[in-house]
Amino acid sequence: MRFPFALTKKIASHIIKHKLRKTPKFAMVLQLEPLHTCNLTCTGCGRIREYSTSLKDMVPLEQCLAAAMECEAPMVSICGGEPLIYPKIEELVAGLLGQGRVIYICTNGMFMRKKMRDYLAAIYSPALEPKLKQLLDGKLITDKEAEVIRKSDDAAKKKIVIRPTQWMYWNVHVDGLEFTHDLIVEREGVFKECVEAIKMAKICGYQVATNTTVYRETDVTEIEDMFKYLSSLEVDGHTISPGYDYDAAKKDMVSRLGRDPKEFFLTRDMTRAKFAKIQDWGKAFTIFGTPVYQEFLAGKRELTCTAWAIPTYNVKGWKAPCYLMTDGHYSGYQEMLTKVNWEKYGVVNGVARDPRCEHCMVHCGYDPSGALGTNYQRGDNWKNFKYNFGSKPKPFPASPELEKRAYNGATIGKGHLAEAKAIINSPAAGARGAFSHKEEPHQHEEHVGSFCGSEGAASEKNDLLAKIAANKKTE
Ligand code: SF4
Numbered sequence: 451m452r453f454p455f456a457l458t459k460k461i462a463s464h465i466i467k468h469k470l471r472k473t474p475k476f477a478m479v480l481q482l483e484p485l486h487t488c489n490l491t492c493t494g495c496g497r498i499r500e501y502s503t504s505l506k507d508m509v510p511l512e513q514c515l516a517a518a519m520e521c522e523a524p525m526v527s528i529c530g531g532e533p534l535i536y537p538k539i540e541e542l543v544a545g546l547l548g549q550g551r552v553i554y555i556c557t558n559g560m561f562m563r564k565k566m567r568d569y570l571a572a573i574y575s576p577a578l579e580p581k582l583k584q585l586l587d588g589k590l591i592t593d594k595e596a597e598v599i600r601k602s603d604d605a606a607k608k609k610i611v612i613r614p615t616q617w618m619y620w621n622v623h624v625d626g627l628e629f630t631h632d633l634i635v636e637r638e639g640v641f642k643e644c645v646e647a648i649k650m651a652k653i654c655g656y657q658v659a660t661n662t663t664v665y666r667e668t669d670v671t672e673i674e675d676m677f678k679y680l681s682s683l684e685v686d687g688h689t690i691s692p693g694y695d696y697d698a699a700k701k702d703m704v705s706r707l708g709r710d711p712k713e714f715f716l717t718r719d720m721t722r723a724k725f726a727k728i729q730d731w732g733k734a735f736t737i738f739g740t741p742v743y744q745e746f747l748a749g750k751r752e753l754t755c756t757a758w759a760i761p762t763y764n765v766k767g768w769k770a771p772c773y774l775m776t777d778g779h780y781s782g783y784q785e786m787l788t789k790v791n792w793e794k795y796g797v798v799n800g801v802a803r804d805p806r807c808e809h810c811m812v813h814c815g816y817d818p819s820g821a822l823g824t825n826y827q828r829g830d831n832w833k834n835f836k837y838n839f840g841s842k843p844k845p846f847p848a849s850p851e852l853e854k855r856a857y858n859g860a861t862i863g864k865g866h867l868a869e870a871k872a873i874i875n876s877p878a879a880g881a882r883g884a885f886s887h888k889e890e891p892h893q894h895e896e897h898v899g900s901f902c903g904s905e906g907a908a909s910e911k912n913d914l915l916a917k918i919a920a921n922k923k924t925e
């Protein structure tokens with residue numbers, strides 16, 4: 451089967467239950483944001499910009515669990531910010547599993563290996579040695595870290611940890627191969643860390659998914675190579691969605707990077723062109739999302755937005771109308787369902803009811819529409835059934851050549867260098883223009899790696915420019 455049977459059964463029974471009860475609107479996935487603090491400052495991220503004044507606030511654990519109980523979504527996507535910074539992330543995962551939910555931890559991957567070492571320390575016995583050897587051979591843990599795992603004391607053994615289970619996925623943010631990903635996350639080495647975390651997770655027995663946002667400059671061939679590479683690492687599934695032009699992200703782009711947001715985000719037509727081959731990708735790789743949503747992305751049909759099915763809960767409450775756009779926050783999910791005029795949003799037959807929805811085709815607005823049959827066409831149920839129950843695509847064969855394409859020679863994203871490419875293309879602008887950005891509010895102590903436009907910045911930037919130029923010559 452393409453997706454685990456227990457998971458498919460849980461989701462299907464939830465939909466059938468509500469269809470039988472004729473519930474007009476109900477939640478399928480809760481986007482739970484326990485905090486908005488992040489160790490990265492990715493270009494195009496709406497979260498850290500929209501909530502920049504409440505980056506240090508957190509939703510208390512009990513409130514997170516109560517939100518999941520209230521909306522009753524069978525799946526919870528723990529996102530943020532970076533959820534692994536949330537001090538009670540282990541308790542949150544345990545509590546949600548206790549409620550019988552399927553969990554996705556949406557992470558940038560930078561703290562995953564630490565959390566998995568905690569797990570290994572908690573379960574350590576000599577029987578774990580072959581696994582430790584595999585991790586050491588793969589350079590996924592150091593000798594020192596292996597020793598810490600072996601010498602785990604009572605406190606480490608009793609610690610609540612994130613354990614592998616069929617009900618939980620690490621959902622790692624990967625927006626392209628090395629060059630693109632590090633550029634978008636504005637930090638060198640993040641792609642490499644994500645890959646190492648994925649490899650370690652697979653050895654430790656976790657399920658791993660990835661999520662990718664496609665932007666205007668995203669190269670479709672690269673996305674295919676990225677899927678091949680991730681599939682060769684035996685990643686269990688991929689979410690892919692077009693980038694949405696958040697107001698906050700657009701403003702940041704203008705003020706910090708001096709760029710026109712139109713250069714970055716997709717229009718509807720561009721999305722359709724980029725996703726023209728998504729149905730082929732769905733055959734070759736384990737793409738999450740219904741075939742109906744895939745047809746929508748490829749421009750083969752229209753769907754109506756069902757943002758209420760993927761509600762977002764965060765430090766300010768239930769965010770309406772959707773994960774992307776904010777017109778208000780409510781204290782209860784049912785209150786939000788009742789008070790929001792849902793007819794004001796989405797695109798119907800090509801006409802945007804709200805101008806901010808005009809170019810939106812994101813999965814959190816439209817993927818549930820495919821599963822819930824809101825624009826039902828004959829044969830849709832069979833299509834969805836066939837996709838879910840069809841055989842799982844085989845992992846793409848690993849090869850040195852594929853590895854080389856993944857590490858496409860550009861560990862260039864040190865600091866906040868989203869404009870790095872532009873320097874080469876427009877030497878007249880020079881380094882000064884491209885690097886004179888404003889620092890964003892984020893927590894320096896959380897940085898993995900040390901560079902953040904501080905000491906040594908000038909010489910590092912010069913080295914970087916040389917690297918970029920050398921890379922350009924070999925392209
Ligand atoms: S990892 Fe990037 S996209 Fe995710 S919350 Fe942090 S800054 Fe935003």
Ligand code: SF4
Pocket residue numbers: 755756757771772773774775795796797806807810811812814815816
């Ligand atoms: S179409 Fe739906 S998901 Fe997209 S911005 Fe509008 S309300 Fe939000």
